[in-house]
Amino acid sequence: MLPLSTRLFNKIIYDKLRCYSTLKTSKKWKSVVGLEIHAQIASNSKLFSGAKNSFIEPINTAVALLDASIPGTLPVLNRGCVEAGVKTALALSCNVNKISMFDRKHYFYADLPAGYQITQQRAPLASNGSLTFPVFTPGTKPYYKSVRLHQLQLEQDSGKSLHDEHLRIIRGVAQAVDYEIERQISVKENGGKIVNETRSWDATTRTTIVMRDKEVVQDYRFMPEPNLPPLHLNMCGDEQKNDLVNVDFISKSLPILPQQMRDDLxxxxxxxxxxxxxxxxxxxxxxxxxxxxxxxxxxxxxxxxVAVFLINDLLKFCHKQDIEIENIKMTSQQIGELFDMKEKSEVNQHLVSLIFNEMLESSKSPSEIAKDKNWTQITDDAEIERICNETLMTESGKKITKVYKSGKKKVLFALIGEIMKRYDNKIDAAKVAKILQNLLEK
Amino acid sequence: MSRLINYKIKEISTKLCDKTLCPVEIVSDFLPKLKSFNEKFNTFITITNEFALKRAEESLHRINNGQKLPLDGVLIAIKDNFCIKNIRTTCASIMLKDFIPTYNATVYQKLENAGAILMAKTNMDEFGMGSGTVDSIFGPAKNIWSKDLNNPAIAGGSSGGSALAVASGYCSAALGSDTGGSTRNPASYCGVVGFKPTYGLLSRHGLIPLVNSMDVPGILTRTIDDCLEIFNTIAGPDDFDSTTIKETFTPIKLPEEINVKKIKIGIPKEYHCNGLSSEVLETWTKVADLLEAGGAEVKEVSMPYTSSSIFVYSILNSCEVASNMSRYDGIEFGHRADDETSTEHLYAKSRAEGFNSVVKNRIFAGNYFLLRKNYENHFLKALKVRRLINKDFIKVFSEVDLLLTPTTLSDAPLLNDFMKLNNRDQTAFQDYCTQPANMAGVPAITIPIKLSSNDLPLSLQLMGPNFSEENLFKVAKFIENSVNFSSVYSERNFY
Structure with missing residues (x-):
């Protein structure tokens, strides 16, 4: 069972954000879907304590006294996290709030030592944003959608360290949302009432089920966090004022955002x-x-x-090998040279993938690798014609020629395949096809 | 020497330098005395013994090497709700009876850095909830001025142990905490100076909280000079407490000649309330006259929201208590019940066993006020009234420089009488004059004036606007000089 309350997506709240499902449903109903997205800030230390913000440390080694809720300790807001929050808010076109506040949200849970979580409920860091993004389903033309952002808040995560398979989870969320839309419509159409509850997605049965331990509607007894004064931001762009985080300065240092990158490309x-x-x-x-x-x-x-090579050869290679592309150590010189080799037909897709595999460990140039391993393909026209003639003279070659000439031209591929196999894929397949065709058409 | 009762911190310092006093001798002499004193008055929860001796030896070493620190040889006691590394810190509760912190509260750290020697952790009401030092798992503290120890007067609270440590003459200073009067109330009943500074001047890091938005560390001493000495040592910003004032603290220095000419003193008429004893009223009038005779302008003022303070306090206090106490679940630290049927059972039983009924009542009330359906009508309303109380202060301080009021409505009640009312009603009565200063965050100091007809101390309180400590200390010292309460001490033979 895959709980929806993961690091990436906590729960689905209906009523907050509007977007449209791909599902074709009765026109009577329009689905409104909201997502609460938990993004983890890549900060050095935690939001309210000096402990390392790292998830590969041995158990209980990145715990400050505050994190263990030792009596008498007080939260101290991490400036870097505020800056990251403001940056995110600006990138999502939010209104950054000059003053925001922190609240305590109370509940008893084994991973919540203080009995409350410090969050921003009443006056968040930023609100009213929007994000326009392309939607792409293979085989259809990409189109753009916009979602509205209700609020962006800083909060501590009592969190566990799980390396989730993000793609699987995102897909799970999409399936869960679709399932819920159908389920809720059917409840409504049967005269039922939708109750506010936390449900989890069961990937095996492809259904959502009520999470048992949260059956009771929680009253979190929110209260202002008395140990953190209101968070003031410097909005007007003065150099530095009272050590406040400078919104104008952050706004000027924003990197190029994805939409602009896409437009540029x-x-x-x-x-x-x-x-x-x-x-x-x-x-x-x-x-x-x-x-x-x-x-x-x-x-x-x-x-x-080049773009196609990077996507169809390199990215595909990584997927097949189950390697995160971010983790490969190849240089752009290596990849560029391999691209050139392929453009010149010195190597084919198969050899490219073998060379990529070598380049995972080696800093040698692809041409050196190809030379060392004898991984260049036969591209010489005369040589390929000789090979093709030789093949056509074999028993199966003769048989296939006969079939081809009777009109079943598809058998050509069988012949090509045979040659590729015989030469261990180290032969220019396009040329083989062309020459074979010429020979057969004679 | 039997006690340090006649020595001020500055004098101890001089005597250490000319070697007429030795810290190791004082500490070794006092430790057994502290023990027998404690058997009578139940003042201390922990006497630090070896730790105090070690600190005294270090002190002596520094003095002999000409590296004397400002508070070397000064003996102090600290309320048992300040975390001190490797020393049990109980909050007088079963919940923390075996809790040994791994860090020092900032205010203690500063005292330690200045050379002070911690002699004891002092008795208090559980988690600071009380005004008698009666609701402690270690039993009630007894007032040193009690006529009959079999029918003792209360020490006041919740920092009663700290007030007694100073009144005993064994310690020059003690730290208490003050949320609604917890430092000033016992100081008043025990005849010592009790000071609650402006919120944000002293770090709360390491002070186990009662009400975060009102708690301040409090200072208890026998004299205004000593109080100022300690205050100057521990005030200032702290990176570990985001609510401390960021600006560097400039130590206060009082002029040699104290006068109160032209200082405007307000007498808020609302403090003349039901239950105010005639002796306190008389003392109040007497000191007002003294100030006027000294050249101050004394006038009546009005602070109409004074009486609502107690009601606002009972709501805000419960809410923060409910929240602050939720960390005590028996998992990470503190009392753990013997029930592992489920996490919830473990929480419930640990908490049921770990807290007294006062704490539990406040947790229940606080959680009720914070419920979504009650938040606006109770918690938010209380915050609004708190603002009105604060406005009272702002308005009155545009008319006068300081306020003179009673600290407590009478002298120290007898323990037997005190126990007749429940904790909540006692707090409402006891904190009437001290509570508003915590609501507004303003500084306040209580000064012992004279003995009542029962031979128990009577004290008065001065309050000032935020950061008016210099003025406050100045006028307090003027009163101290005028009433000469220390002579009462020297004449008195305590047990």
Whole structure:
């Protein structure tokens, strides 16, 4: 069973954000879906204590006295987290609030030592944002959607360290939302009432079920956190005022945001929407792309071909090998050179993937690797024609020729496959096809 | 020497330098005396013994090397709700009876850095909830001025043990905490100076909270000079407490010649309330006359929201208590009940066993007030009235510099009489004059004036606007000089 309350998505709240499901449902009902998204700040220390914010430490080694709720300890707000929050708020077009406040949310739970969580309920750091994003389902044209952001708040996470498989969870959330829409419509149509409850997604039965331990409606008895004064921000852009976090300064130092990156790739590099989206979604891929395209020595590389190579060869290779692309250590020089080799047909997709595999461990250039391992493919026309003739003379070759000539031209692929296999895929398949076809058509 | 009763901190300092006093000798002499004193008055929860001796030896070493620190050789006691590294800190509760902190409260750390020697952790009401030092798992403290120890007067509370430690003459200073009067009330009953500074001047880091938005560490001494000495040592910003004032603290220095000419003193008529004893009223009038005779302008003022303070307090106090007490679940530290049928059972039983009924009542009330349906009508309303009380102070301090009021409505009640009322009603009565200063965060100091017809101390309180400590100490010292209460001490032979 996959609980929805994970680090990434806590629970689904109906009524907060509006977006439309892909589900075709009765016109009588319109679904309104809200997401509460928990993003973890990559800070050095925790939001309210000096303990390390790290998830690979041995148990109980990154715990400050405050984290263990030792009596007499007080929370101290981490400035870096406020800056990260403001940055996020600006990137999501929120109204950053000049004054925000902290609240205590009370409940007893084994992973909540103080008996309350410090959050921002009444006056959050930022509110009323919006995010426009492309939606892409393979096989359809990407389109844009906007969601409204209710509020962005800083809160401590009593949290456990789980390395969730994010993709599976995102898919789980989408399926759970679709399931819930159907379920709630059917409850409504049968005259029932929708109750506010926390449900979890069971991936095996593909249904949502009520979470037992939260059956009782919780009253969190919110109260202002008396140990943290209201958080004031410097909005007007003065140099530094009373040590406050400077919103104007952060706004000027915002990096290029994804939408602008995508627009740039389309306008300047003539990539299509879909390709630019994939590159932007994988920042490391995007960096390779820029490095390879802007390589001072070679100016003739086609932007589209490089992008396709990165996606169809490199990214696919990583997926197949189950490697996070962020973790590979290949240089853009290596990848660029391999791209050139493929463009010149010195290697084919199969060899590219073998060379990638070597490059995971080796800093050698792809041409060196290819040379060492004898991984170049036969591209010489005369040699390929000789091989093709030889194949056509074999028993099966003759048989296939006969079938081909009777009109069943698809058998050509069987013949190509045979040659590729015989030469261990180290032969230019396109040329083989072309030459074979010529020979057969004679 | 039997006690330090006639020595001020400055004088101890001089005597240490000219070697007429030795810290190791004083501590070794006092430790057994503290023990027998405690058997009579139930003042201390923990006497630090070896730790105090070790500190005294370090002190002596520094003095001999010409590296004397300002508070070297000064003996102190600290209320048992301040965390001190490796010394049991109980809050007088079963919940923390075996709790040994691994860190020092900032205010203690500063005293330690200045050379002070911690002799004892003092008795108190459980978690500071009370005004008698009666509701303690270690039993009630007894007032040193009691005529008959079989029918003793209360020490006041909740910092009663700290007041007694100073009144005993064994310690020069003690720290208490003050949420609604918990430092000033016992100081008043025990005949010592009790000072509650402006909220935010002293760090609360390491003070186990009662009501975070009102708690301040309090200082108890026999003289205004000593009080100022300690205050100057421990005040100032603390990175561990976000509610401390960020600006650097400038130590206060009082002029040699104290006069109160042109200082405007307000007498708030609402403090002349039901239950005010005629002796306190008489003392109040007498001191007002003294100030006027000294050149101060004394006038009657009005603070109409004074009487609502107690009601607001009972709501805000319960709410913060309910919240602060939720960490005591028997898991990370503190009392753990013997019930492991489920986490919830373990929580419930640990809490049921760990807290007394006063604490439990406040937890229940606080959780009730904080419920979604009650929040607006109770908690938010209380906050609004708190603001009105604060406005009373702002308005009155535009007319006068300081306020002179009673600290307590009478002299110390007898324990037997005190026990006849429940904790809540006692608090409402006892804290009437002290509570508003906590609501507004303003500084207040109580000064012993004279003995009542029962031979128990009577005291008065001065309050000032935020950060008016200098003025407050000045006028307090003027009163101290005029009433000469220390002569009462020297004449008195305590047990």
């Amino acid at each position: 389309v306008a300047k590099y003539k990539l299509n929407e879909e390709t630019s989206q994939i590159l932007v979604n994988h920042q490391i891929l995007l960096k390779y792309f820029y490095d390879i395209i802007n390589d001072g020595n070679i100016k003739t590389r086609s932007t589209r071909s």
